[in-house]
Amino acid sequence: MHFEPALKDFIVFLVAAGIAAPIFRALKQSAVLAFLLAGVLLGPYGLGRLVEAWPLLQFITIGDPHAAEPFAEAGVLFLLFMLGLELSFSRLWALRKDVFGLGAAQVLASAVLIGAAAIALGLSPATALVVALALALSSTAIVMQMLIEEKQATTVTGRTAFAVLLFQDLMVAPILILVGFLALGGGDLLSSIGQAVVGGAIAIAVIGLAGRFLLRPAFQMAAAAGGREMMLAVTLLAVIGASVATASAGLSLALGAFLAGLLMGETEFKAQIEIDLEPFKGLLLGLFFMTVGMSIDPLAVLAQWPLILGGAGALILGKIAIAYVSARLFGHARARALRVAALLGPAGEFAFVVLGAAAVAGVVQPEMAALVTAAAGITMLAAPFIARVGGYLAGQLEPGDEGVKDGVAEAAEGHVIIAGYGRVGQMLGELLAEENAAIIAIDTDPKRVSACRRKGVPIFYGDAGRAETLQKAGIETAAQFIVTVDDPAKAERVVKAVRARRTHAPITARAMDRAHADALVAAGADYVIHEAAEAALQLAVRVLEDFGMAPESARARITRAREEIYGDPERDVSNED
Structure with a gap:
């Protein structure tokens, strides 16, 4: 049958979601780690390698990882949307110091350190710049999911980490523009960035106006006419529409989803929306984490394990040190700075996007991109352990520094x-x-x-x-x-x-x-x-x-x-x- 491979892959994913994730939760481990390991094991570089020798393995492995990517991206969108629901414009404005201060300091300092190390290892300045910017970003999906699981997303630590991650999301569009500029070898970079900024401002203004004047009447009509089903349809339309608007302006899809969440968080339907979308968000995010795991090739890691593992370790330690110092400079207590730094140490999903675009554009050699993405994947795989260790050390340093939750x-x-x-x-x-x-x-x-x-x-x-x-x-x-x-x-x-x-x-x-x-x-x-x-x-x-x-x-x-x-x-x- 034409749909057999897709249905089989879907069943494999549901097995991971219904069995692996609960087992890890019972062991008091993050479900993120369960999905990442399931992706490594069941992906094309894990048991998928043995399908030709043992054909029965095709029934327990993912046959086409790329087919799941659109759904995985949807998981990230809904995560950012749910985070927007938890905030409000007043709270977001209160985070401006951490967004544009701490966030900018962490990204720029990390990029400088990584870029200097890359040039010292013999990379060209252009390649080193792209690699540095890609690895300076952290994983919004993994960090926020861990915070939500630990019920820390609305603590001071959670808000601080989210503020830095929000700035990183805003940086994705300029980084991708820079990759295109480097591929062309010339052109007016400032003009390209200026166009992106103007287009993004227009898109955000349109989303804001639509949300202020159309969103609440639409939800009231849907609630009165069709109940939860109609409200869910309006919610999906708002999330996807806002994401498309920001993407069309050269910004990230995730930013549009976040803005949609902010707008809906101001309405009386916030609680019902959170309840209805929570299961979908969890499943789609699980699919995203599995696709990240599928991109890690254990044999490639073993073949060059000193370079990949050494690079992953150096990346984590360097970013943790920079994030800690940056947080301290912006007035955060030692324990909170350590918690935030441990969350931001690993690389993020945008490293795959940036390095993939750079490889296609010829800015980074495919072999180099594969090595860097393998190291990034290793750090993401270790993210739950790093966060736990950081939280433990912070608790020993200054017990009870989590702050008061919002809401x-x-x-x-x-x-x-x-x-x-x-x-x-x-x-x-x-x-x-x-x-x-x-x-x-x-x-x-x-x-x-x-x-x-x-x-x-x-x-x-x-x-x-x-x-x-x-x-x-x-x-x-x-x-x-x-x-x-x-x-x-x-x-x-x-x-x-x-x-x-x-x-x-x-x-x-x-x-x-x-x-x-x-x-x-x-x-x-x-x-x-x-x-x-x-x-x-x-x-x-x-x-x-x-x-x-x-x-x-x-x-x-x-x-x-x-x-x-x-x-x-x-x-x-x-x-x-």
Whole structure:
């Protein structure tokens, strides 16, 4: 069949994702390492070499690594997009010192050191320049994935590393322009860079305007009309459209995806987007890491192991030293500087892109490009170990220097989560706010969410019956859960989801009638308010007073009736008659 090779390769990848990655996680190792090693083992330079001798190996190896490259690039795009969601324009502006200060210092100093070493080894100045710039860059995909796995992406260390990586991504376009200029042997380099800068500025402006004026209405329409499926379609359109816009302007695809994430992070749909895209991002990134592993030839490394391993080791140590010194010069503490330096020491995926373009253009000889990319691949393979060692040494140097995490849910503690923010939820939220109680509301009505956000209510769009949504709302640190959802089935599902994550947390729920109240109690609610009963009791107070009963007596009678309905507050409501 025509599709057999592609389907077989896809099955091999799923085996790696479903077996190798969980095994490494169980061993407390990074899933990145699992995918990298799987790529080395199952790629054309691993077991793929033995297919002719043992044909059965074709069923457990990747037959066409290049066929997976578009999907692997998509994984990097979604990683940058998710990172953009975690930030905001105000936070990004706060990082400007590290982006254009620390980032520029690290890249330029690393390039100078690597270039000097390359010239000393006999490379021509042009070749040395390209190799130096390629190896000065680090891996955004690997570093950020490791930070996310360790829940460090939003710490001070994570933000600092990301700021440097963002500057490196911005440098990819000028480096590729430089490669083209060196291939031509002449021309106006400043003019080419100027055109790229102008084109990039126009693309970024278009993305920003479209995001500000079109993105939120599009999401509101999709949420109202088609729910999660339509929202996912709009998200994919925004990510791919922004990436194409920046790529057309001569910038990287990843920058467009990052900008799209920044814009969507300002909307009320941020949490739902993160939840829906997380599985796709993880699988596509795994495919990317496998393609990196496939590019490493173990036999070539063995044939010239002193040169390749020595170069890889020197590259890691040199970049770590430069990144550490740069971070210290820009005011970071010793422990944080060491953590960031350990993350930035290995080479990155753009080394393959730059060296590949240079080899095609004739600036770097193919043999030299193969050696350098092998060394770069080795450093990427060692990245999880280097980061772990750096973190350990930093912890010994200055324990507890990670800083405070960002984010509404992460910053909140002892707050009240209100699931369902209709009329009842809003009245309750206003009363709690007047008493200075912190709340986080969740609702599935996009118009209602947008209106409440304009009033400053901390609310986001999402299904409170999903564990992922509750996690975004800070379920682990919430003091109280209130369920005011008016759909009985949904309300019961929300209570079950909360109780599954927090065994002893207090849950108060709103019930439509007695049967609904019993179902909520069975699902795990601690206290249930009978909506119909409360309306009847309030009406009864007025009727009794109209019949001449004293107000105090009427209220006392209603209190007894309420106790009969709800029972002893210390008793389980499910025991009521």
